[in-house]
Amino acid sequence: MLPSWRDLRWLLKVSRPKFWLYLLGTYALGCILGADSLPALMSWRTLWFFVWFTLPANLLLYGVNDLSDYDTDVHNPKKGDWEALVRPEMRPRLLVAVLIAVALALPPLLGASPLSWLAWLLFVVLSVIYSAPPIRLKSRPVIDSLSNVLYVTPMFLGWSLYSSSPPSWRLALAGACWCAAMHAYSAIPDIVPDTRAGVRTVATLLGELGTLRYCLVMYLLAAILVLPSDLFSGVILMVYPGIMLAQMRLAPHAVARWYPYFPLINGVAGMVLTLRFLLPLSMHSPL
Numbered sequence: 001m002l003p004s005w006r007d008l009r010w011l012l013k014v015s016r017p018k019f020w021l022y023l024l025g026t027y028a029l030g031c032i033l034g035a036d037s038l039p040a041l042m043s044w045r046t047l048w049f050f051v052w053f054t055l056p057a058n059l060l061l062y063g064v065n066d067l068s069d070y071d072t073d074v075h076n077p078k079k080g081d082w083e084a085l086v087r088p089e090m091r092p093r094l095l096v097a098v099l100i101a102v103a104l105a106l107p108p109l110l111g112a113s114p115l116s117w118l119a120w121l122l123f124v125v126l127s128v129i130y131s132a133p134p135i136r137l138k139s140r141p142v143i144d145s146l147s148n149v150l151y152v153t154p155m156f157l158g159w160s161l162y163s164s165s166p167p168s169w170r171l172a173l174a175g176a177c178w179c180a181a182m183h184a185y186s187a188i189p190d191i192v193p194d195t196r197a198g199v200r201t202v203a204t205l206l207g208e209l210g211t212l213r214y215c216l217v218m219y220l221l222a223a224i225l226v227l228p229s230d231l232f233s234g235v236i237l238m239v240y241p242g243i244m245l246a247q248m249r250l251a252p253h254a255v256a257r258w259y260p261y262f263p264l265i266n267g268v269a270g271m272v273l274t275l276r277f278l279l280p281l282s283m284h285s286p287l
Contacts, residue, residue, distance in 0.1 A: 007093070011055070011059060011094075011097055012055065014059060014062055014063055014066055014094065015055050015058040015059040015062055015063070016058060016062050017058075018263050019058065019062075019263060020053075020054055020055075020058055021263065021266065021267050021270060022151055022182075022266065023053045023057050023058060023061070023151065023154050024050070024053045024054060024154075025266075025267070025270040025274070026151060026152060026154045026155040026158075026175070026270075027049060027050065027053045027154035027155060027157060027158045028050065028158065028274060029155055029158070029270070029273060029274055029277070030154065030155035030156060030157065030158025030159040030160075030167075031046055031050075031158035031159070031161060031162065032158075032274060032277045032278050032281060033155075033158075033159055033167070033277060034158060034159040034160070034161060034162030034163045035162045035281065036162070036281075037281065038281060040162065043161070044108070045108040045112065045161055046158075046161055048107065048108040049105070049108055049157065049158070049161075052104060052105050052108075053154055055101075056100075056101035056102075056104045056105065057101070057105075057123070057154070059097060059098060059101045060098055060101045060102055060124065060127050061127045061150075063094050063095075063097065063098040063101070064098060064127055064128050064130075064131045064132055065130070065131040065138075066094065067091055067094055067095060067098070067131070067132070068131040068132050068133065068136070069131065102124060105120060112160075112161070113160055113161075113164060115156075115160035115163075115164065115165075115166065116157060116160040116161060118160075119153050119154075119156040119157035119159075119160050120153075120157055122150070122153045122156075123150055123153040123154060123157065126147060126149070126150035126153065127150055129147075130144075130147055130148075130150065138199075138201065139199050139200055139201070140200070141200050141201055141202050141204070141205035141206075142202050142205070144183065144187070144201050144202055145180040145181075145183045145184045145187075145202040145214075145218075146176070146180050148179040148180055148182065148183035149175070149176040149179055149180075150179075151175075151179040151182070152172065152175035152176060152179055155167075155175060156172075168229070170225045170226070170228070170229060171225075171226070171229075173221075173225055174221075174222045174223075174225035174226045174237075175222070177218045177219070177221040177222040177225070178218070178219065178222040178237070178240075180218045181214070181215040181216075181218035181219045181222070181240065181244075182262075182266075183202075184202045184203060184211050184214055184215050184218070185211070185212075185215045185244075185255070185259065185262070186259065186262075187201045187202060187203035187204075187211065188203045188208055188211050188212070188255040188256075188259070189255055189256040189259055190203065191203050191204055191207075191208065202214065208252060208253055208255060209248065209252050212244055212247055212248050212252060212255070213248070215244050216241050216244040216245065216248070219237070219240035219241045219244060220238075220241040222237055222240075223235075223237035223238045223240070223241065230276075232276055233273055233276065236269055236272055236273060236276075237269075239265075239269065243265070
């Protein structure tokens, strides 16, 4: 039986479309950094994964989260408004959809390099163990934040489609620091529902102001690591510690009001960085 339009709309809501750029953008950037020409970006594997990192990959990431988090989500005001609340009776349908989403990545992986398989497997495994018991990294303060290196794995996958060697350690560490900060900042608005549900996170451990300081340090480290290899990108990344400083000074207890603007800020920053590396690539491509 084919899924109804109502089912598809529900799955779309579970996948958090406003956050799709977090995976899709890093994947696209990895492809651009690894490719040696614009035509190379049009390969069927590249385009397949570009589509996969929209609904399917995000359905895996956030679907597993929603399958595991009902006890917390029932106290979260975002659920039912911005995001779907997955009640226990809905879990079987969502689990089937998540398994289908994983399977949709297999065609381009057939014949792909071991590095591509490794990057993809890291993304899948981290997506699952971040939320699902018994490991449930999201309930282990600080580790929950650091484990969000999973958002960098799409970049590694994109890179691996064009290169047999991994990216530099500076780029990998900068991406991990940036993602750790992004996760910690997003956890601040959930301090109250997480506390009520007995879930421990980096934000419940450090509190609002402490988490903002943690984000400041992580964002700053990401920018410093990038600066020596690319001044322009490092300067763009310096915007984030600036935002953290402004938040700490102007509205340290109003993160919930600032947070909805972050997908837009990240989207603009990602677009600028993508263009910065895409334009030189186009200049070296044949007409």
